[in-house]
Amino acid sequence: MSQLPWHSQLQQTLTERKAAGLYRRTRLRDGEQGVEVVLDGRKMLSFSSNDYLGFAAHPALKKAFIESLDQEGVGSGAAHLLTGHSRYHHQLEEALAEFTGQQRVLLFSTGYMANIGVIDGLLGKTDVVVQDKLNHASLLDGGRLSEAQQLRYPHAAMALLHQRLHTAANSRNKLIVSDGVFSMDGDIAPLPEIMDLAEQHKAGVLIDDAHGLGVLGQNGGGVIEHFGLTQQKPILVGTFGKAFGTAGAFVAADEVVIETLVQQARSFIYTTAQPPAIAAATLASLKLVQQETWRRDKLQQLIKQFRDGADQLGLPLMPSQTAIQPLLIGDDKKAFKLGQDLEQHGILVGIIRPPTVPKNTARLRITLSAAHDAEHIDKLLGALEASYGH
Known part of the structure; x- marks a missing residue:
């Protein structure tokens, strides 16, 4: 097995990254991209793609x-x-x-x-x-x-x-x-x-x-x-x-x-x-x-529904009127835990930590699609209410 002379340094860096809650890994999706996906063998309601108009499998x-x-x-x-x-x-x-x-x-x-x-x-x-x-x-x-x-x-x-x-x-x-x-x-x-x-x-x-x-x-x-x-x-x-x-x-x-x-x-x-x-x-x-301009209209309705619901729950959403709705958490490990808790409810969101964002601004990146429905947003809000602050 070929190895870099500084193999141990790389291993140490990986170990430190894991300990800091900054480790990343790929996940396996089976089937089409969409609002409902099978990820690592489990069916999830996804708020974690950039398929904003629902065209990826059209x-x-x-x-x-x-x-x-x-x-x-x-x-x-x-x-x-x-x-x-x-x-x-x-x-x-x-x-x-x-x-x-x-x-x-x-x-x-x-x-x-x-x-x-x-x-x-x-x-x-x-x-x-x-x-x-x-x-x-x-x-x-x-x-x-x-x-x-x-x-x-x-x-x-x-x-x-x-x-x-x-x-x-x-x-x-x-x-x-x-x-x-x-x-x-x-x-x-x-x-x-x-x-x-x-x-x-x-x-x-x-x-x-x-x-x-x-x-x-x-x-x-x-x-x-x-x-x-x-x-x-x-x-x-x-x-x-x-x-x-x-x-x-x-x-x-x-x-x-x-x-x-x-x-x-x-x-x-x-x-x-x-x-x-x-x-x-x-x-x-x-x-x-x-x-199909209705897709943009529907997306705006879903964004409003989500922001209004998050406001009622007192969630710290960042000021965005687009399909990207970041929930600011701050602490890396806390953001990771909240993302994991949502997965237990069958909800998938992006868990974003440094260096993708500045230090102490870890967040959940929630992305909405015209392929979502009002019931999907209600499910997300319910899961956030159950998980946030726990």
């Missing part, structure tokens, strides 16, 4: 996926710039450009790859990237991967973003980077203020709207539509693994930005294109996102 997506398999096979077999770019990929890029109101779209195999690719692809040594401290790990890693100077501002603090931009006044290029909906807090970035500051300081803006796209806005256009931005738009990163129910990601921007990424984004150039069937299923999902 018949229309399955049908599109299967039909495209007969035409295109399984693997794309090459990078987009070689022979991996199928007609389905092309059609999806065109449909997304129309949907987002941007000049052009570029597909990436994952959201992580899109975020590291777009930041590294657009910035160099004499540039500055200014990020919200609570940005997703992939955005922070994109900044670290690039040679640009890294600046951070406290979460959603616009006065301090203004200060950081002032500090970077002599830099060649400045890029402000933020989540659209913050994945662990559920709150929405103050995008109009960010755009105003960008104009004032001659900076670009990149918004990762992984958790807003499909969910926010009348047509599911995400945080940009939510705020009614029609003229100046940020560069947009969107993912398909959440509300769209498939996998992969895209960047939407103007022609020059996208062509620059085609030439310079390493995570686009040097990887195999996602299977064409995924693109075909996402095309089907995109239609449903726009047509």
